Amino acid sequence: KYEKTRDIPVIFLTGVADTRNKVKGFSLGAVDFLIKPIEIEELIARVHTHLSINRLKLELIEANRTLEDRVAARTVELTSLTNQLSEEIEIRKKSEQEVRKKNEELCLAYDHLSQAEEELRSNYEELKIQGVQLKNSQRRIRDLIELLPQTIFEIDNSGKILLINQAGLETFKVTPDDIKSGVNVQDYTAESYREQSKIFFDRTFAGEKK
Numbered sequence: 001k002y003e004k005t006r007d008i009p010v011i012f013l014t015g016v017a018d019t020r021n022k023v024k025g026f027s028l029g030a031v032d033f034l035i036k037p038i039e040i041e042e043l044i045a046r047v048h049t050h051l052s053i054n055r056l057k058l059e060l061i062e063a064n065r066t067l068e069d070r071v072a073a074r075t076v077e078l079t080s081l082t083n084q085l086s087e088e089i090e091i092r093k094k095s096e097q098e099v100r101k102k103n104e105e106l107c108l109a110y111d112h113l114s115q116a117e118e119e120l121r122s123n124y125e126e127l128k129i130q131g132v133q134l135k136n137s138q139r140r141i142r143d144l145i146e147l148l149p150q151t152i153f154e155i156d157n158s159g160k161i162l163l164i165n166q167a168g169l170e171t172f173k174v175t176p177d178d179i180k181s182g183v184n185v186q187d188y189t190a191e192s193y194r195e196q197s198k199i200f201f202d203r204t205f206a207g208e209k210k
Contacts, residue, residue, distance in 0.1 A: 007058065009050040013038060157205040159186045159198070 012025045015036040022033055031050050034043060142163075145152050151171040153164035161183045169175065174183055189197050 007054065009054050011043075011046060011050065153185070155185050155201070157201065159184045159201060161185055 009031040010029055011032045012030045013034050017035050032046055145165045149167055151168040153168045154162045186194050
């Protein structure tokens, strides 16, 4: 009933030795009985014994309380570690998902790059073929121009002759080296027509039809 005294062991001193009274005494909180007449040595021994038992009981209670506190503290620590581990696992899962997504994007980009590279290679091969065909076509055109009896030449927008056939060389009385050094068609145009021919050339290079 009283917290300060409830753990103090109580020994009954009685002259009644029947079992019914002993049971009633134990139910009221007694820890032992001594029947009169009392032997002092026995009393002291029993008191020491029950004090020792009570001390061990209190120590056990304190040890249990300490153990419970340590278990509670350890439980809190383990709970915190578990939460941290769960967070790290969640972060790791998200990181793995992001890495997996990036890998998929990289694989897709690589496939697109490979496809583009294949298309470029195919286009390059086609361009090579077209380049060869163009060179062959240009060579045939030059050969055909060389065979024509008319004077045929190509000039830039300043009037410089870039290409001329054999008939043209004979007409202008120049050599291929002269053409390489620079020959302007205006030098072979009558002075009175040079301004008019320049206007004609400018309009022609500008894309005007008239």
